[in-house]
Amino acid sequence: MKTALSVLKVNALSLLAFPLLVISMAIQLVQKALGKLLVFLGAGVTLLLMAGLNAFINNPWAIIEGWAAVAVLAIFFGIFTVLVALLIHFLGAMIVTAVAAIAGSLNGLLSVVFELSNRAYSSLYDTCQFEIDDLQCSAEGKIAVVACVFWHFLNLFHKLVVLVFSHAFPISIAAAVGFAGYLIFTIHHSISTSFGIGIWSYLRLFPVVNAVFAVLEVLVILSTVVTVLLALGAEWNKWGNQL
Amino acid sequence: MKMRRKIWFLLAIVGFSLLWLAGCSKEDTEKQWDANCHIYMDNLPEEYGELPEEVRENTKIRLSLENVAAGKTYNVELTEENEYEETIELLPGTYAISQVYFRNNALIAVDAWTEVSSVTVEKEGETLLPVFISKPEELTAWIQQTNPGETILAEDIYSRKVQWNGIVYDMQQLPGVIDFTVGGEESVASGETASLTSNSQKGIAMIVQNTDAQKSMPASQCQCIGFRFDHIGASLPGGLQVGASVKEIAHEETGLLGTPDYCQGTPFIGMGLDDTSLVYIDPSSGDRITLELDAYTGCVQSILYEFQRYQ
Numbered sequence: 425m426k427t428a429l430s431v432l433k434v435n436a437l438s439l440l441a442f443p444l445l446v447i448s449m450a451i452q453l454v455q456k457a458l459g460k461l462l463v464f465l466g467a468g469v470t471l472l473l474m475a476g477l478n479a480f481i482n483n484p485w486a487i488i489e490g491w492a493a494v495a496v497l498a499i500f501f502g503i504f505t506v507l508v509a510l511l512i513h514f515l516g517a518m519i520v521t522a523v524a525a526i527a528g529s530l531n532g533l534l535s536v537v538f539e540l541s542n543r544a545y546s547s548l549y550d551t552c553q554f555e556i557d558d559l560q561c562s563a564e565g566k567i568a569v570v571a572c573v574f575w576h577f578l579n580l581f582h583k584l585v586v587l588v589f590s591h592a593f594p595i596s597i598a599a600a601v602g603f604a605g606y607l608i609f610t611i612h613h614s615i616s617t618s619f620g621i622g623i624w625s626y627l628r629l630f631p632v633v634n635a636v637f638a639v640l641e642v643l644v645i646l647s648t649v650v651t652v653l654l655a656l657g658a659e660w661n662k663w664g665n666q667l
Numbered sequence: 668m669k670m671r672r673k674i675w676f677l678l679a680i681v682g683f684s685l686l687w688l689a690g691c692s693k694e695d696t697e698k699q700w701d702a703n704c705h706i707y708m709d710n711l712p713e714e715y716g717e718l719p720e721e722v723r724e725n726t727k728i729r730l731s732l733e734n735v736a737a738g739k740t741y742n743v744e745l746t747e748e749n750e751y752e753e754t755i756e757l758l759p760g761t762y763a764i765s766q767v768y769f770r771n772n773a774l775i776a777v778d779a780w781t782e783v784s785s786v787t788v789e790k791e792g793e794t795l796l797p798v799f800i801s802k803p804e805e806l807t808a809w810i811q812q813t814n815p816g817e818t819i820l821a822e823d824i825y826s827r828k829v830q831w832n833g834i835v836y837d838m839q840q841l842p843g844v845i846d847f848t849v850g851g852e853e854s855v856a857s858g859e860t861a862s863l864t865s866n867s868q869k870g871i872a873m874i875v876q877n878t879d880a881q882k883s884m885p886a887s888q889c890q891c892i893g894f895r896f897d898h899i900g901a902s903l904p905g906g907l908q909v910g911a912s913v914k915e916i917a918h919e920e921t922g923l924l925g926t927p928d929y930c931q932g933t934p935f936i937g938m939g940l941d942d943t944s945l946v947y948i949d950p951s952s953g954d955r956i957t958l959e960l961d962a963y964t965g966c967v968q969s970i971l972y973e974f975q976r977y978q
Contacts, residue, residue, distance in 0.1 A: 475940070618912075618936070618965075620919030621926060629930040638934040 427562050431571045434555045437548045438574035442581065444545035449585060451538040456659050458527045458534075460652045465523055467648035469516075471641060478637040552578075589664025596657020600650040607646060697756040701791045704732065704762070706743050707752035709797035714810040718774075719910040721966040722899055723747045726771040728779055728798060732762040732786070745798065759790040767798055773899050773910060775809050777801070815902035822904035824924065824956070825949040827974070829894070830902040831871065838894055838972065847873040851887030861886040862895060870898020870909075874973065893955075893973030903956075903970060911967045913937075916958060917945055924956070937965025953977035 552575055559568040588595070615626045627635040708728065715723070728745040737758060745751040762785060769779035778801040788794045800806065812833035819830040827838045836844060847863035855861045855877040862872040863886055875889035899909050905923050907916065913936060919926050924947050932943040939962050947956045955976040961968040 618914045619917050619926060620921070625926075627934060629927055630934050631929075631931070634932070634934060641935075 427559065427568050430555050430559055430562075431568050434552050434559070434572040435574045437552050437555075438572065438578045441545050441548040441552070442574070442578055444541045444548065445578070445582065447541045448538055448545055451534050451541070452663065453660070455531055455534050455538070456656060456663070458531055460655060463648060463652055463655075465519070467644055470644050474637055474641060474644070478633065549578075586664060589660050592660035592664055593654075593657040596653045596660075599657070600653045603649055603653065604646055607642070611642070697758055700757075700759050702757050702759040702788045703754050703793040704757055704786065704788050704796055705752065705754045705793055706730070706745065706796045706798060708745055708800070710799050710803050711751060712803045712807040712810070714807045717810060717814060718899070719908065720747070721912060721964060722771070722773045722910040724964075725773055726769070728767060728769050730767045730781070730798070731765040732757070733765070734758060735761045735763055735785070754793070757788045759788055761785055761787045764796070769800060775806065777806060809900075813899050813902070813908075815906040815908065819902050819904055820906055824904045824907070824947075825952055825954045826904055827954065827972070828904055829896070829972075831868075832900050839891075841871075841894060842873060842891060845871065845873075848887070851885060853886045854883045855886050855889050856883050857881065860892065861889065863887070870900055871896055874971070892976075893971060895969055895971045897969035901970065903972070907956075907967075907970065909967055909970060913945075913960065913965055916967065932960075936960055937963065939963045942968075948977065 552572075556569060556572065556575065559572075560566075562568060612623055615621065615623055619626055627638070630638070724747045726747060728751065729742070731740050731742045732755075733740045734757070737760065739758065741755055741757060741762075743753055743755060745753060764781050764784055764786060767779040767781060769777045771777070779798055780801065781796060781798055783796075786794055786796055815830060816833070816835065818835045819828060822828045822835075829836055829838055829841070831841070845865050845868050847865055849864040849866060850861060851863055853861055855875070857877055857880055860874055860876045862874050864872045872895040873891055874893040874895060875886055876892045877884050877889045896903075897909055902908050907923055911923075914922065916923050917925070917927055924945075927945040928948045929946050930943060931946065933941040934943070935941075936943050937960070942962050943960045943965075945958045945960065947958075948954070953975040955971075955973045955978075957971040957973070958967050959969045959971070960966065
């Protein structure tokens with residue numbers, strides 16, 4: 425009777441420990457990803473600036489309307505440049521500070537949740553381990569331990585996570601290569617389905633400036649994602665080795 | 668002992684959280700009564716299916732049902748995606764039906780309505796709520812007019828012919844048929860272009876150019892150099908219409924016009940960044956066709972036919 429109750433207890437505790445383990449790990453992953461928020465922000469700003477520059481090169485007179493505006497701008501060009509530079513500097517600093525503050529407070533909140541869930545998981549895990557040790561010493565030792573299905577499942581999951589994250593860097597390299605391949609394939613497939621021609625022939629239909637900016641925009645997106653993937657892979661790899 | 672208490676406390680929190688997460692959501696409140704209302708379009712004409720998919724996808728029929736007792740409102744949208752029918756789960760009771768809105772800017776104005784102003788939904792039952800359009804025969808006639816006829820289908824793409832509301836015209840006859848007066852007073856600088864529209868005919872504009880090298884002149888006195896069509900009522904030779912997809916038009920082998928001579932705007936078609944234009948030029952007449960694509964759908968949103976542009 426005591427053995428049956430112990431088996432039941434181990435299974436129940438393992439079942440409850442599972443979501444706590446998942447939450448703890450998810451929080452760790454999110455916390456590390458939050459550090460990359462500024463990289464995405466930088467990529468977004470770069471894309472916006474490129475779109476603006478592209479529009480300006482394509483039709484500068486639509487932006488600076490008429491010769492009078494050009495003359496006024498030329499006269500006040502010095503002041504104008506200084507004002508724009510100051511505006512960009514202050515706005516940039518404000519945005520970076522705001523994003524860092526939001527990411528920081530979110531990180532703090534996540535740390536508290538991580539601390540709680542991790543502590544709860546550890547307690548449950550230790551209790552289960554203690555019960556398993558007891559069961560192994562009992563008369564029905566082996567059968568009783570085998571009956572703790574959820575305990576084995578929890579351990580298996582934990583080992584699997586450790587295995588995956590201790591190889592996170594090579595996985596992230598594969599993911600980055602996969603993403604680059606997928607992006608190029610998607611673009612090629614989309615063009616070939618709609619136009620029946622290849623990427624190069626398609627780009628040649630557009631003015632050089634538009635084609636160059638399109639390629640640069642894809643490269644910015646690609647390099648951002650690849651950088652983030654590799655950086656996360658390296659961090660997760662380190663974390664996986666510590667687990 | 669203290670440790671055990673802590674564990675049971677944690678277990679209780681986790682248990683309650685799971686129960687709370689898996690517990691009665693808002694959706695389940697309605698689900699448990701099995702009281703359904705099936706809302707569907709009843710008299711959409713068969714010919715509606717002949718419209719290009721891109722045009723049909725813009726149709727949105729909206730109405731809402733308000734539970735008289737609980738004051739709870741349920742919004743319904745009938746679209747091409749749900750094949751103009753939807754079944755919603757409700758609380759049993761009586762519902763006031765709002766006005767029905769039928770929206771598609773590419774079509775003629777269509778009014779939609781329900782026969783009843785309220786509907787009662789029973790427990791463990793399904794109530795049918797048909798939605799009707801007013802004068803479906805008008806919509807049918809209009810759709811039949813917009814379908815490219817045999818005459819226009821057989822014409823050469825650069826023949827300067829257009830089927831407008833069911834009748835095939837030579838484009839140069841259009842100023843005599845349609846009153847392009849709106850915008851006629853606008854002064855046009857030397858070499859500049861302007862567009863004149865009509866009060867009576869929507870979706871067509873005449874493009875004029877001031878060819879006088881010296882002075883500005885009113886748009887009404889400028890030379891007609893082409894037409895812009897941004898309505899499904901216009902069909903160009905081969906069946907080129909607003910709402911057509913890039914593949915239908917520009918595919919190298921199967922497209923109506925094949926690979927464009929050149930393009931303008933962003934190469935990222937249909938990604939909502941900016942508009943893209945496909946340009947085709949007839950080497951013999953110099954006529955130019957510019958197809959402006961919608962930034963979001965990537966479908967043709969306007970067709971510009973210009974005479975003797977050569978570039």
